[in-house]
Amino acid sequence: MNEIFTARGSVLIAGVTIDGSTVDIALDETGTIAAIGKDARKTIDADIVIDGSDRIAVPGLVNTHTHAAMSLLRGYADDMILQDWLSQKIWPLEAHLTGDDVYAGTRLACLEMIKSGTVAFNDMYFFMDRAAAAVDEMGMRATFAYGFIDLGMEEKREAEIKATETLIAHIKSLNNPRIQAAVGPHSVYTVSPEALSWCGDFAKEQNIGIHVHLSETEKEVVDCVAQFGKRPAVLLDEYGCLTPRTVAAHCCWLDEAECRLLGERGVTASHNPASNMKLAVNRAMPYHWLKQYGANIALGTDGCSSNNNLDLMEEMKFAALLQKFAWNSPTLLPANEALTMATAAGARALGTGPGTLTVGAPADIVLLDTRAVCNTPLFHADSNAVYACNGSAVMTVLCQGRILMHEREVPGEEEIVREAGDAALSLADRAEESS
Amino acid sequence: MNEIFTARGSVLIAGVTIDGSTVDIALDETGTIAAIGKDARKTIDADIVIDGSDRIAVPGLVNTHTHAAMSLLRGYADDMILQDWLSQKIWPLEAHLTGDDVYAGTRLACLEMIKSGTVAFNDMYFFMDRAAAAVDEMGMRATFAYGFIDLGMEEKREAEIKATETLIAHIKSLNNPRIQAAVGPHSVYTVSPEALSWCGDFAKEQNIGIHVHLSETEKEVVDCVAQFGKRPAVLLDEYGCLTPRTVAAHCCWLDEAECRLLGERGVTASHNPASNMKLAVNRAMPYHWLKQYGANIALGTDGCSSNNNLDLMEEMKFAALLQKFAWNSPTLLPANEALTMATAAGARALGTGPGTLTVGAPADIVLLDTRAVCNTPLFHADSNAVYACNGSAVMTVLCQGRILMHEREVPGEEEIVREAGDAALSLADRAEESS
Numbered sequence: 001m002n003e004i005f006t007a008r009g010s011v012l013i014a015g016v017t018i019d020g021s022t023v024d025i026a027l028d029e030t031g032t033i034a035a036i037g038k039d040a041r042k043t044i045d046a047d048i049v050i051d052g053s054d055r056i057a058v059p060g061l062v063n064t065h066t067h068a069a070m071s072l073l074r075g076y077a078d079d080m081i082l083q084d085w086l087s088q089k090i091w092p093l094e095a096h097l098t099g100d101d102v103y104a105g106t107r108l109a110c111l112e113m114i115k116s117g118t119v120a121f122n123d124m125y126f127f128m129d130r131a132a133a134a135v136d137e138m139g140m141r142a143t144f145a146y147g148f149i150d151l152g153m154e155e156k157r158e159a160e161i162k163a164t165e166t167l168i169a170h171i172k173s174l175n176n177p178r179i180q181a182a183v184g185p186h187s188v189y190t191v192s193p194e195a196l197s198w199c200g201d202f203a204k205e206q207n208i209g210i211h212v213h214l215s216e217t218e219k220e221v222v223d224c225v226a227q228f229g230k231r232p233a234v235l236l237d238e239y240g241c242l243t244p245r246t247v248a249a250h251c252c253w254l255d256e257a258e259c260r261l262l263g264e265r266g267v268t269a270s271h272n273p274a275s276n277m278k279l280a281v282n283r284a285m286p287y288h289w290l291k292q293y294g295a296n297i298a299l300g301t302d303g304c305s306s307n308n309n310l311d312l313m314e315e316m317k318f319a320a321l322l323q324k325f326a327w328n329s330p331t332l333l334p335a336n337e338a339l340t341m342a343t344a345a346g347a348r349a350l351g352t353g354p355g356t357l358t359v360g361a362p363a364d365i366v367l368l369d370t371r372a373v374c375n376t377p378l379f380h381a382d383s384n385a386v387y388a389c390n391g392s393a394v395m396t397v398l399c400q401g402r403i404l405m406h407e408r409e410v411p412g413e414e415e416i417v418r419e420a421g422d423a424a425l426s427l428a429d430r431a432e433e434s435s
Numbered sequence: 436m437n438e439i440f441t442a443r444g445s446v447l448i449a450g451v452t453i454d455g456s457t458v459d460i461a462l463d464e465t466g467t468i469a470a471i472g473k474d475a476r477k478t479i480d481a482d483i484v485i486d487g488s489d490r491i492a493v494p495g496l497v498n499t500h501t502h503a504a505m506s507l508l509r510g511y512a513d514d515m516i517l518q519d520w521l522s523q524k525i526w527p528l529e530a531h532l533t534g535d536d537v538y539a540g541t542r543l544a545c546l547e548m549i550k551s552g553t554v555a556f557n558d559m560y561f562f563m564d565r566a567a568a569a570v571d572e573m574g575m576r577a578t579f580a581y582g583f584i585d586l587g588m589e590e591k592r593e594a595e596i597k598a599t600e601t602l603i604a605h606i607k608s609l610n611n612p613r614i615q616a617a618v619g620p621h622s623v624y625t626v627s628p629e630a631l632s633w634c635g636d637f638a639k640e641q642n643i644g645i646h647v648h649l650s651e652t653e654k655e656v657v658d659c660v661a662q663f664g665k666r667p668a669v670l671l672d673e674y675g676c677l678t679p680r681t682v683a684a685h686c687c688w689l690d691e692a693e694c695r696l697l698g699e700r701g702v703t704a705s706h707n708p709a710s711n712m713k714l715a716v717n718r719a720m721p722y723h724w725l726k727q728y729g730a731n732i733a734l735g736t737d738g739c740s741s742n743n744n745l746d747l748m749e750e751m752k753f754a755a756l757l758q759k760f761a762w763n764s765p766t767l768l769p770a771n772e773a774l775t776m777a778t779a780a781g782a783r784a785l786g787t788g789p790g791t792l793t794v795g796a797p798a799d800i801v802l803l804d805t806r807a808v809c810n811t812p813l814f815h816a817d818s819n820a821v822y823a824c825n826g827s828a829v830m831t832v833l834c835q836g837r838i839l840m841h842e843r844e845v846p847g848e849e850e851i852v853r854e855a856g857d858a859a860l861s862l863a864d865r866a867e868e869s870s
Contacts (some may be wrong), residue, residue: 074809075819280759280764304823309823311825317709322760324714325712325757329715330516376852377860379510384510390827391827421812
């Protein structure tokens with residue numbers, strides 16, 4: 001293995017481009033940005049030097065909504081009506097999922113995210129202790145929520161409460177600053193008011209975040225109003241589930257008042273454009289209202305079975321283009337705002353720092369190739385990053401100063417791909433045998 | 436240079452995956468597929484052998500609507516209202532465009548297309564003799580149309596007729612089977628009925644195709660009905676511009692009767708989803724009607740200033756997702772149909788063969804990496820190609836049996852990128868100096 005992956009200590013990124021200027025970035029031994037500037041190299045005696053020429057530095061990307069291990073289900077079933085897809089394909093497969101599968105799938109997901117510039121993600125799924133083990137090894141940051149679904153059944157609710165408590169205790173016991181826990185009430189249509197109330201209280205008591213699906217489909221809103229006489233965001237708020245540490249995924253069908261409510265509560269809305277388009281949810285997240293009312297607007301890929309990749313560079317383009325198309329405005333969500341969604345807004349959502357390249361910030365840094373065709377010509381780096389490039393323009397990725405990828409090499413890539421491929425085929429075989 | 440790029444003769448692609456089976460593909464000296472099967476290697480004494488293990492073979496992609504040299508304008512201006520963008524940014528720059536710029540820009544575009552699996556494209560721009568020279572060198576196929584715009588002025592019309600005649604005579608004189616000409620009436624809002632009539636007649640006389648923008652915006656339709664009392668496709672048909680060799684780009688605002696008309700005339704509709712979303716045209720091409728009435732539905736990226744790349748692998752995903760979202764159907768435009776749009780339909784549009792991997796077809800072949808993360812797991816190759824992968828999964832590209840890229844190496848890449856970058860900066864400098 002290239003020794004750059006195993007060396008530890010201070011790091012100098014020498015002569016890299018930021019906002020059109022050539023500077024050095026000096027990182028101290030704790031993985032914090034210690035200095036940025038023309039002569040930052042003079043401030044440290046670096047243990048590791050990365051050549052920044054022909055590279056643009058941007059903050060590490062943050063994926064605020066995914067189900068990482070679903071990378072094992074990539075391409076298993078597509079182009080179906082949601083209910084058929086879930087009941088005939090996804091759920092029967094998931095019924096056979098093991099902790100080993102989640103470990104293999106999360107490692108594959110981490111590899112994919114690292115290779116496309118993502119350093120942190122917000123995950124909701126099962127066997128999350130195994131997912132956390134994968135993230136620990138891969139060197140990324142993640143926040144894990146157990147997907148809490150009680151369907152109004154008291155016995156199931158007790159089991160879900162227990163599973164949530166167990167996961168959060170486990171994550172806290174890891175004592176790994178890169179790995180956090182959140183409470184994960186799945187949605188207002190799968191979680192009872194009693195359980196939502198417990199989730200809100202428990203998140204507050206534990207001082208952790210909440211990860212929830214919100215207003216993905218019109219049916220969710222219509223059913224919620226019919227059952228509870230109020231819209232989903234209002235219901236979540238009533239049970240204490242809208243906080244500055246809540247990430248609400250999708251948010252397609254929010255009305256203006258709900259957007260104002262999310263803004264007032266400081267909630268993060270995670271925009272998932274590719275998934276929303278693929279599943280034909282028939283409305284795009286109202287970015288303009290959420291922006292107007294000061295909500296934190298971030299970006300997510302959703303799981304690999306409804307996207308079908310985890311490339312946030314691509315997702316920025318889908319976000320910027322879907323907003324323009326769906327709300328009929330070519331000036332909506334310009335490139336620089338898309339990049340902010342994928343970086344600073346994501347970091348704020350997960351509490352991983354400012355998500356900017358500034359002194360004192362965690363060294364979560366991505367280096368893009370200026371010689372790539374997608375960066376030629378290089379009139380505006382933000383535009384190229386959002387509209388022209390995809391994850392393949394990412395050359396080097398650092399998380400808390402640790403080098404996770406360099407010159408597109410990630411340690412162990414072949415093994416991770418092979419093991420995940422084998423796990424997926426074995427999972428599908430087991431599901432078919434029992435059907 | 437790797438000798439695989441200069442060697443000539445028969446080619447064997449050994450042990451490659453097609454539709455889940457491992458086969459050989461044998462290409463004869465003329466660049467035609469001579470045999471496909473488990474023992475095809477026994478049919479030839481190959482001069483060149485390509486290892487097909489860990490590779491999926493798909494037909495070469497065809498980009499049916501672009502302005503290739505606009506790669507020089509990538510990221511120059513974005514996120515603006517169409518009219519401001521054109522009048523304040525694009526046209527002032529284009530006024531300074533030289534033949535050398537078009538040569539440099541088209542070489543960059545060819546490089547980008549080859550690196551993302553495209554072997555042929557349908558181009559409309561200026562200085563097309565220089566674009567043709569670039570394509571000749573790069574080894575791709577292209578059809579060139581001079582963008583004919585008379586704005587109803589007789590003098591300008593005469594000049595455009597002359598420019599069209601000159602280009603077509605030049606292209607024919609090249610006598611290069613990879614390079615074709617088409618007549619390029621820009622659109623019904625920039626070309627007078629007299630000129631449309633001339634274009635229809637001239638295309639018929641010369642036995643060549645027509646390349647036209649059709650119903651990109653609602654304004655085009657409203658203005659056309661107000662001025663001529665009929666919708667754009669009907670107007671084009673009246674002047675003989677809808678033929679089996681016509682490629683109509685965009686087609687967003689076609690009504691059902693116009694879709695039927697395109698089907699009856701055997702026209703190709705080129706879907707340009709990323710451009711349509713970015714420019715907020717407010718309606719997606721009615722794929723369902725065009726399919727119902729038997730039009731040939733192909734795919735295009737449009738120019739780099741409104742996309743901002745030429746990656747047809749990415750464009751397949753935009754097409755499949757935009758159709759689902761805009762027409763509210765998760766089953767619309769499934770993965771296999773998106774791949775057909777980008778291959779067989781494109782080849783039919785440009786008359787470059789069947790666009791399939793079949794004996795007797797031109798050897799326009801793309802090899803995708805099965806070990807790429809986006810192909811892991813590999814349940815359905817079409818799904819992965821459309822929804823998970825982008826152009827970076829393309830490893831090897833052949834056009835008429837000639838190897839244009841192998842293991843992601845394209846001869847001359849560094850020089851092409853450097854020269855195009857320099858040309859773009861110089862162009863912008865000239866435009867700014869004179870403003």
